[in-house]
Amino acid sequence: MIIGMTAAVWAADSKININTATVEELAKLQRVTPKLAADIAEYRAKNGNFKTIDDLKKVKGFDDKLLKLNKDLITVGDSKKN
Template sequence: MKKYGKTILFPGVVLLILLFLFFQQESPSDEEVFSIETIPQQPNEQVNSETVSELAEEPAVKKIMVDVKGAVLYPGVYELTTDHRIVDAIKAAGGYTEEAQNMSINHAQKLQDEMAIYVPKKGEEAVPIQNNGQVVTGAATASESGSEQVDLNHAEESALTTIPGIGPSKAQAIIAYREENGQFKTIEELKNVSGIGDKTFEKLKEHITVK
């Protein structure tokens, strides 16, 4: 045994080493044992309620058609959006001609679908254009042009408030009545407007007209 002991021991040690390496290769690595799989989020779950609320409150921009008339280089119908203003419509029409009277035009006013914008020439007394209850014009109103009478069917709120006894609230009531019932046929019809009685009418009848 002493003679062959070393010869038997050496192969046994080698065999143990090979078995150890074999089992090491078969066992899973730490990374494989402890790997974690993540579950992808759905796109809808990533949008929080605050973002949804902001999107809901943001007004939609719509395409509209406006008609630009009068003293502009290229009168016609133009496609713009509800984000545009009168100044943009004037630019789309090529800008003003040398004869244009544009001092009384509100260039900052936002556009609406089917709106008509009239630019008068210098010295012209143009009749304002009715846009479903909204007047858009560059012409002077009756009170601004020096006339004693204001046209109930076409005057804006600023012109109506120049009538004796008519303040902002009554001016708005006149416009509202005009929108609901159509144009005034006679000046006496003004008494149908809320807040305007016989006494008020007597004070202002000399300052109003219908056209």
């Protein structure tokens, strides 16, 4: 049981924060091309931090399918800091 809990904590800590990630880090997400990663970073620079991971769908090319593939891999970080 402790091992499972440790793995869950590690997984949460290893998520990519879409509000602070570099283009290179964003491109490591499933089926996210370098161009789409750059578009995500550009959108963030122009519009500010993402409030929820669902906000990624506002970026052209990032659809429901991509969100479903990556939802367990990403975070917007601590909402109190955003």
